[in-house]
Structure formats: structure tokens, C-alpha cells
Amino acid sequence: MTIRTVVNGRPVTEPIPVRWTLAEFVRDRLGLTGTKLSCGMQVCGVCTVLVDGRPVSACSYLAVDVDGCEVTTIEGLADAGSLHPIQAAFVDHFALQCGFCTPGFIMMAKSLLDENPRPTRKDVVDYLDGNICRCTGYQPIIDAIVDASERMTP
Amino acid sequence: MSVLPPFELHRPTSIEEVVELISWDDLPYVGGTELLLAMRAGLLNPRSLIDLKGVAEITGVRAHNGAVRIGAAVTHQQAATTEVISEKLPELPPVLLHVGNPRVRWSGTLAGNLCFAEPKSDVIPFLIALDATVTLVSADGSREMSVREFIIGPYFTARTEHELLAWIDIPVVPGRRGTYLKYQVMERPTVGVAAVRLDEGDSTITRVVVGAAGEVPVVHDVDHAHPDRSAVATAVVDALEPIDDLTGSSDYKRHVTAVYVERALEKLERM
Numbered sequence: 001m002t003i004r005t006v007v008n009g010r011p012v013t014e015p016i017p018v019r020w021t022l023a024e025f026v027r028d029r030l031g032l033t034g035t036k037l038s039c040g041m042q043v044c045g046v047c048t049v050l051v052d053g054r055p056v057s058a059c060s061y062l063a064v065d066v067d068g069c070e071v072t073t074i075e076g077l078a079d080a081g082s083l084h085p086i087q088a089a090f091v092d093h094f095a096l097q098c099g100f101c102t103p104g105f106i107m108m109a110k111s112l113l114d115e116n117p118r119p120t121r122k123d124v125v126d127y128l129d130g131n132i133c134r135c136t137g138y139q140p141i142i143d144a145i146v147d148a149s150e151r152m153t154p
Numbered sequence: 155m156s157v158l159p160p161f162e163l164h165r166p167t168s169i170e171e172v173v174e175l176i177s178w179d180d181l182p183y184v185g186g187t188e189l190l191l192a193m194r195a196g197l198l199n200p201r202s203l204i205d206l207k208g209v210a211e212i213t214g215v216r217a218h219n220g221a222v223r224i225g226a227a228v229t230h231q232q233a234a235t236t237e238v239i240s241e242k243l244p245e246l247p248p249v250l251l252h253v254g255n256p257r258v259r260w261s262g263t264l265a266g267n268l269c270f271a272e273p274k275s276d277v278i279p280f281l282i283a284l285d286a287t288v289t290l291v292s293a294d295g296s297r298e299m300s301v302r303e304f305i306i307g308p309y310f311t312a313r314t315e316h317e318l319l320a321w322i323d324i325p326v327v328p329g330r331r332g333t334y335l336k337y338q339v340m341e342r343p344t345v346g347v348a349a350v351r352l353d354e355g356d357s358t359i360t361r362v363v364v365g366a367a368g369e370v371p372v373v374h375d376v377d378h379a380h381p382d383r384s385a386v387a388t389a390v391v392d393a394l395e396p397i398d399d400l401t402g403s404s405d406y407k408r409h410v411t412a413v414y415v416e417r418a419l420e421k422l423e424r425m
Contacts, residue, residue, distance in 0.1 A: 001163065017156065017160070018160075018161065018162070018163040018203075019156050019158040019159065019160050019161060020156060020158075021157060021158065021190075024156065024157070040157070040191075040194065041191050042187065042191075042254070042255070042257055042258055043255075043341050045255070045257070048257060054231075054260045055256050055257045055260060056257050056260060056261055057257045057258075057261075059157075060186065060187070060190045060191060060194075061185070061186065061190075061261065062186060062190070062203075064163060065186075065205075065207075108256070111256065127256060129255055130254065130255020130256065130257060130258070131255075
């Protein structure tokens with residue numbers, strides 16, 4: 001089946017097998033390997049991408065369901081080589097150790113801040129309930145997101 | 155190498171088209187929140203998937219005949235933020251906004267949750283407590299039944315092969331109060347307790363529905379507005395058939411259930 005979508009601002013028309021997940025489409029077809037895969041069951045959050053601004057687990061979402069939609073992956077955040085404020089805040093707060101979960105956390109943070117530009121610390125914790133970091137870096141991640149919200153809406 | 159087995163895709167635009175297609179081998183989906191995981195695990199290998207998102211009759215929420223009617227394609231997030239629900243069923247959004255995580259809430263539906271009949275569903279006990287019904291449509295007609303009757307066992311419902319769960323009706327009862335509390339340390343709750351108080355003629359009923367701890371929800375009605383919390387907790391735990399699993403042993407679940415029944419009733423008293 002041929003899908004028409006816009007990925008990180010770029011129109012994409014691609015024939016794909018209907019059985020493909022969104023993760024297979026962005027990673028294997030488009031080469032956007034910033035989206036990671038881990039649990040494969042919507043529990044860990046590393047594969048989070050935005051579809052029409054809404055967060056989805058690319059591992060468990062059919063690629064055909066982005067037909068007619070806009071997709072944003074982690075590669076779509078930086079603007080002409082300069083980091084998005086959320087990315088910059090993650091760097092400044094050392095909000096990562098191994099970095100594998102980071103794209104998912106940043107995409108969830110993007111979704112949260114789009115919906116709620118000045119979340120409380122508790123809002124951040126609640127929203128990230130479905131994201132797992134196994135290097136135990138949650139506090140710096142929360143700090144980074146709160147800081148990013150202040151940078152983005154001073 | 156693809157993670158999902160091959161299947162065909164249908165994109166119908168009417169219930170009539172869906173019920174022509176639907177079978178145990180041709181499964182409806184919206185987000186695929188539960189279905190794709192089952193396919194990936196090799197538990198289901200359908201010939202085709204039927205995308206319900208293009209069926210306009212079941213994509214919305216509306217007031218209908220003293221109830222709120224939630225179409226099969228309505229996601230948890232959509233329902234939780236729909237005006238008619240905030241207005242007429244204010245007790246529902248807080249429950250829906252604690253289902254799974256934001257990604258699950260954006261793609262998963264209430265109807266899908268019911269059809270999957272996961273014993274750890276948050277939605278099922280609360281919908282039972284609210285006396286919700288489902289309407290099953292087939293090419294031969296339609297039938298309505300309570301959610302309580304619909305959920306037969308773990309992953310097992312009253313839906314037959316050629317039926318579509320088209321919508322859920324939740325009666326709007328003025329003055330009804332309801333709450334849902336769950337205890338959860340991992341992805342799924344150890345126990346979820348729905349507590350609802352409603353006036354029925356001259357009397358007031360307090361209803362407690364316990365999910366997650368056992369295979370099917372336990373429903374306990376008390377003919378009193380302010381029942382003795384400890385007595386209710388004891389009666390509910392007596393009726394409970396908890397199973398040992400990753401969220402706790404059966405003894406542990408009995409203990410946590412008693413605590414959460416009392417807390418839910420205490421919260422209800424303040425509402």
C-alpha cells in the first residue's frame with residue numbers, strides 16, 4: 001500500500017507492506033534510526049514519535065495509520081544544526097547516561113510542553129510515567145524538562 | 155524481517171461494511187494497542203484487520219437517551235477531553251487519564267479495552283460500576299447488554315464471531331458520585347477499586363467493583379449511603395478470588411484490596 005505522509009517537514013510518498021510498524025518505516029525505510037526500540041509493547045517509551053502532534057509508540061503502531069498525517073521523530077527537533085531547547089536542557093542537566101532512552105524522553109517532553117507549556121514537576125512525573133530509564137537518571141530528566149519549559153516560555 | 159505476520163487491510167466507512175467483513179479471522183482495530191501485541195507474540199494471526207477509524211458513526215461521543223454514547227473508535231484521551239463527558243460524566247475523565255500511559259491513551263479505545271477483556275483493565279470495573287452497556291451489531295441486527303454481562307472471563311467476552319461492539323452507553327444519573335483508586339507499582343495494577351454512590355428511588359446504593367486482583371471483577375452492592383467501610387472491605391475480600399501473579403500473591407492482594415476498598419469508600423464519602 002502507498003502511504004502519503006510528512007516526516008519532519010518533508011513530504012514522503014512510499015509503498016510499504018501493510019504489516020509494517022511505524023518503527024520499521026522510519027528506521028528501515030527512511031533511515032531515521034534516532035527512534036530506538038526496546039520493549040515492543042508500549043511500556044518503555046524509547047520508540048516515541050509524534051503523529052499529528054500526539055505521542056505514539058512506533059513499535060506498536062501500524063505505519064499505514066500515518067497515511068495523511070504528519071510525523072515528527074527525534075531527528076525533526078533540531079533546527080539547522082542548532083539543538084531544540086529540550087535537547088539543550090538535556091545536555092545542560094546531564095539528563096542521560098547511556099542515552100538509549102533519551103530520544104523517547106525528549107519526544108514525550110515535546111508532546112507534554114506542546115500541550116502544557118508550564119508543567120509542574122508533578123505534571124512532568126505523571127506524564128513520563130510510561131518512560132523507562134535503566135541508568136536511573138530520572139531526577140536530571142525532570143530538571144531538564146522543567147528548565148526547558150522555562151526557556152521556551154520565559 | 156517484519157515483527158508482525160502478514161495480513162490484509164480494510165478501510166470501511168460504514169458499520170454495514172464492517173459487519174460484512176468481521177469474523178474471528180478478520181478483526182476490527184483502531185490503535186491496535188492490544189491487538190498488535192497479541193499478533194506480535196504469535197497469539198493471533200488474522201487474515202485481515204478492519205480499520206474502524208473511517209467509520210463516522212462510531213468516531214464520536216454524544217448524549218443519547220439519558221446516556222452518553224461513546225463510539226467504538228473513540229480513544230481514552232478523546233473521551234477524557236470531550237465536552238459532553240466533562241459535563242455529564244465528570245467522574246470518568248480522571249479514570250481515563252490514568253489508563254496506561256499517554257501513548258496508550260492517544261491510540262487505545264474504551265471499546266477495544268472491553269473487547270480485549272484484560273483482567274487488569276482500569277476501564278472495565280469503572281464501567282461496570284456506572285451500569286454501562288455495550289451494543290453489539292451484526293448483519294442480522296443488534297443487541298444491547300451490560301458490561302457486567304459482556305465480560306465473561308479473562309480475555310473472554312460475550313461478543314460472537316460476526317458482531318462489532320459499536321458503542322458504549324453510560325447512563326447519566328444526576329447526583330451520582332464515583333471514584334476509582336488503584337494500587338500499581340509496575341505497568342499493571344495489583345488492584346483497582348471503583349466505588350459509586352447512587353440514589354435509587356427512596357434508597358441509596360453504594361457499589362464497589364474490584365478489578366485486577368482476580369480473573370473477573372467482583373461487584374458488591376450495599377443498600378446504604380454511608381456503609382461501614384471495614385464491613386464492606388471484609389465482604390468484598392471474601393468474594394474475591396485473587397490469583398498469584400507478578401503484581402502480588404493472592405494473600406497480598408486480599409490485604410491490598412481491603413485497604414483500597416476502605417480508601418475508595420472514604421474518598422467517596424467526601425464527594
